[in-house]
Amino acid sequence: MLICIPDVLSKNDVADFRRIMAAEPWEDGRSTAGAQSAEVKNNGQLPPDGKTSRQLGERILRALAANTLFLSAAVPLHIFPPLFNRYVPGQFFGEHVDNCIRGDHLTGLRIRTDLSVTLFLSEPDEYDGGELVVNDYYGSHRVKLPAGHLVIYPSTSLHLVTPITRGARICSFFWLQSMIKDPLARRMTFDMDNAIQGLVHRLGRNDPEVRKLTNVYHNIVRYWAEV
Numbered sequence: 001m002l003i004c005i006p007d008v009l010s011k012n013d014v015a016d017f018r019r020i021m022a023a024e025p026w027e028d029g030r031s032t033a034g035a036q037s038a039e040v041k042n043n044g045q046l047p048p049d050g051k052t053s054r055q056l057g058e059r060i061l062r063a064l065a066a067n068t069l070f071l072s073a074a075v076p077l078h079i080f081p082p083l084f085n086r087y088v089p090g091q092f093f094g095e096h097v098d099n100c101i102r103g104d105h106l107t108g109l110r111i112r113t114d115l116s117v118t119l120f121l122s123e124p125d126e127y128d129g130g131e132l133v134v135n136d137y138y139g140s141h142r143v144k145l146p147a148g149h150l151v152i153y154p155s156t157s158l159h160l161v162t163p164i165t166r167g168a169r170i171c172s173f174f175w176l177q178s179m180i181k182d183p184l185a186r187r188m189t190f191d192m193d194n195a196i197q198g199l200v201h202r203l204g205r206n207d208p209e210v211r212k213l214t215n216v217y218h219n220i221v222r223y224w225a226e227v
């Protein structure tokens with residue numbers, strides 16, 4: 001299941017990120033790739049341990065912590081420090097698998113990658129190609145979002161980025177471990193939360209049935225969550 005979250009970063013934030021990144025060196029993206037993905041990866045990355053990556057990453061994490069749609073969809077336990085990549089003409093990332101476990105040697109954080117996230121920092125009209133293609137049991141999904149929006153997709157999927165033919169595609173990408181490991185359970189809690197939010201809008205938060213459903217929602221998350 002793919003979930004798109006709009007307006008995680010404002011256009012002003014995106015412009016500020018882009019201004020800061022423009023002054024940085026880009027290194028070979030294979031520095032963070034696993035054995036399989038390194039053979040099909042051709043892009044540039046900001047040095048993952050550099051001050052700029054870490055500071056911009058912190059800003060993204062703060063934005064995510066305040067984004068109720070993201071929190072409801074992902075129910076994150078641990079979020080890997082965000083990385084930043086750039087594709088220019090001729091660059092691409094062939095079909096690959098994301099490593100199941102990722103460790104960050106600076107913080108000691110080690111996570112199971114349940115969900116992969118791409119946060120777009122270029123507008124779609126700034127480049128041609130560069131679509132994220134996620135292949136899952138339901139088919140092949142192509143994603144290209146406005147700057148400041150992100151997509152969450154299962155780390156269990158094979159996925160790729162199509163070759164760039166014009167401009168530059170700049171994104172942040174990262175992984176997270178969800179408190180709800182089971183994808184179906186996570187999907188059901190997200191659907192239920194969405195339905196409750198719709199009822200809250202129509203009936204108010206303290207309608208008796210809304211209150212009961214809210215209680216059930218919290219009990220379901222309590223039942224499934226591992227923290």
Ligand code: NI
Nearest residue numbers: 096097098159
């Ligand atoms: Ni990947």
